[in-house]
Amino acid sequence: xxxxxxxxxxxxxxxxxxxxxxxxxxxxxxxxxxxxxxxxxxxxxxxxxxxxxxxxxxxxxxxxxxxxxxxxxxxxxxxxxxxxxxxxxxxxxxxxxxxxxxxxxxxxxxxxxxxxxxxxxxxxxxxxxxxxxxxxxxxxxxxxxxxxxxxxxxxxxxxxxxxxxxxxxxxxxxxxxxxxxxxxxxxxxxxxxxxxxxxxxxxxxxxxxxxxxxxxxxxxxxxxxxxxxxxxxxxxxxxxxxxxxxxxxxxxxxxxxxxxxxxxxxxxxxxxxxxxxxxxxxxxxxxxxxxxxxxxxxxxxxxxxxx
Numbered sequence: 001x002x003x004x005x006x007x008x009x010x011x012x013x014x015x016x017x018x019x020x021x022x023x024x025x026x027x028x029x030x031x032x033x034x035x036x037x038x039x040x041x042x043x044x045x046x047x048x049x050x051x052x053x054x055x056x057x058x059x060x061x062x063x064x065x066x067x068x069x070x071x072x073x074x075x076x077x078x079x080x081x082x083x084x085x086x087x088x089x090x091x092x093x094x095x096x097x098x099x100x101x102x103x104x105x106x107x108x109x110x111x112x113x114x115x116x117x118x119x120x121x122x123x124x125x126x127x128x129x130x131x132x133x134x135x136x137x138x139x140x141x142x143x144x145x146x147x148x149x150x151x152x153x154x155x156x157x158x159x160x161x162x163x164x165x166x167x168x169x170x171x172x173x174x175x176x177x178x179x180x181x182x183x184x185x186x187x188x189x190x191x192x193x194x195x196x197x198x199x200x201x202x203x204x205x206x207x208x209x210x211x212x213x214x215x216x217x218x219x220x221x222x223x224x225x226x227x228x229x230x231x232x233x234x235x236x237x238x239x240x241x242x243x244x245x246x247x248x249x250x251x252x253x254x255x256x257x258x259x260x261x262x263x264x265x266x267x268x269x270x271x272x273x274x275x276x277x278x279x280x281x282x283x284x285x286x287x288x289x290x291x292x293x294x295x296x297x298x299x300x301x302x303x304x305x306x307x
Contacts, residue, residue, distance in 0.1 A: 037256050037259050037260075038175060038259055038260050039261070040079075040260070040261075041079050041260045041261060041262040041263075042078065042079060042176070042181060042184065042260065043076045043077065043078060043079055043143065043144075043184065043185055043188050043262070044076070044077050044078075044079045044262070045074055045075070045076045045077075045188050045189070045192045046074070046075050046077070047072070047073075047074035047075075047192040047193065047195070047196050048072045048073060048074070048196065049073040049074055049075035049142070049145070050075075051073070053073075053075040053140065053141075053142050053145075054073050054075065054142075054145055056140070056141045056142070057075070057141060057142050057145050057164070057166075058145075058164075061145070061162065070149060070150050071147050071148065071149035071150075072147070072148045072149070072193070072196055073145060073146070073147050074145065074146050074147075074148075074189050074192045074193055074196070075142035075144075075145050076142055076143055076144040076145070076165075076185045076188045076189055076192075077140055077142055077143060078143050094140075143165060143166060143167055143185050144163075144164065144165035144166075144167070144185035144186055144188070144189055145162065145163075145164055145165075145189065146160060146161075146162055146163040146164070146186070146189035146190065146193060147160070147161055147162040148160055148193045148196065148197060148208075149161070151209060151234060152234065153232065153233040153234045154209070154232075154234065156203065156207070156285060156286050157203075157206070157207055157208070157209055157286055158197060158202065158207060158208050158209070159208075159209050159210065159211070159234065159236070160190065160193055160208060160209070160210040160220075161210065161211055163186050163189060163190070163210075163212075163213075163216050165182050165185045165186050167180075167181050167182040167185060168182065169182045169183075169215065175259060176259065177257070177258060177259045177260065177263050178219060178222075182215075183215060183218075183219060184263075186215070186216055186219055187219050187222075187223075187263075188262070188263075188266075190216075190219060190220060190223060191223070191263070191266040191267070191270065192266070194208070194223070194240075194245075194270055195266060195269050195270060195273070198270065198273040198274070199273070202285060203282050203283070203284075203285025203286035204240055204242055204245070204274065204277060204282055204286075205240065205241060205242035205243075205277075205279070205282050205283060205286060206239055206240060206241070206286045207240060207282075207285060207286035208225075208239070208240035209234060209236040209238070209239050209240075210225065210236060210237065210238050210239075211234070211235055211236055211237055212225075212237045212238050217237060217238060220238045221238065222248060222257075223245060223248050223249065224240065224241050224243075224244035224245025224246070224247065224248040224249065225238035225239060225240055225241065225244070225245070226238060226239055226240075226241045226244060242274060242277065242279070242282065245270070245274060246271060246274050246275065249267045249270050249271040249274070250271055252264070252267040253267045253268055253271060
């Protein structure tokens with residue numbers, strides 16, 4: 001009797017495992033393989049990001065944005081796919097590598113006699129300094145960056161720009177969010193900046209504008225941004241929409257569009273923050289004075305010499 005009970009228990013676990021693996025792998029016997037939900041995150045994001053990370057990506061970006069004190073950067077790094085928390089484990093491993101790369105020989109260690117606490121001063125070697133810059137947390141080079149800054153043309157509105165990623169656009173992977181690591185990394189930047197924007201209590205419906213490319217335009221549209229209907233001074237291509245974003249992020253939560261735990265967690269944070277917004281108050285936060293606009297400005301003035 002006990003043997004029969006054990007066999008039935010094993011059979012039930014086997015059926016449960018096969019059904020679960022089929023659901024996460026997205027395989028279909030009657031059709032092509034569908035994108036799968038991964039159980040680990042490819043990327044980790046830091047927002048607001050340290051300016052040193054942006055400098056490691058491209059020093060020219062820091063020089064051009066040094067005059068803007070209100071801009072917020074986000075940096076996306078490649079994770080080691082450690083579970084359950086890639087951020088904590090990656091930082092711990094990097095700290096251990098930095099600590100073990102310091103030369104602690106008697107020739108490089110000395111006790112400061114003027115210090116009553118008797119702390120040991122350890123001077124790192126040139127090799128450890130190089131390793132520190134190469135694998136240190138603050139000196140690690142991001143794979144993607146983006147910036148959120150106040151709009152220079154529309155008061156009470158913000159602009160997402162400088163969405164850059166050095167991963168190859170041609171390397172497609174249907175298990176990625178956006179069908180490539182390049183698109184997934186930029187999507188993480190967009191989500192993190194939206195989360196930061198909402199945490200600051202700023203207006204959302206029409207409050208975020210962006211100048212998107214063919215690739216990033218598709219990514220912001222998947223997150224509820226609408227295409228602009230009239231050409232404006234800032235040359236924005238998309239603007240945020242409260243209703244559309246709530247619909248799109250709700251779909252990302254309940255479907256397999258958010259194909260990693262981090263993507264689904266960010267979607268949950270955004271949909272939760274959007275659901276708590278007061279619509280009337282949100283409209284006043286992004287309300288603009290139409291009389292301040294200069295309709296005489298021609299955004300294509302510099303192109304007339306080529307016509």
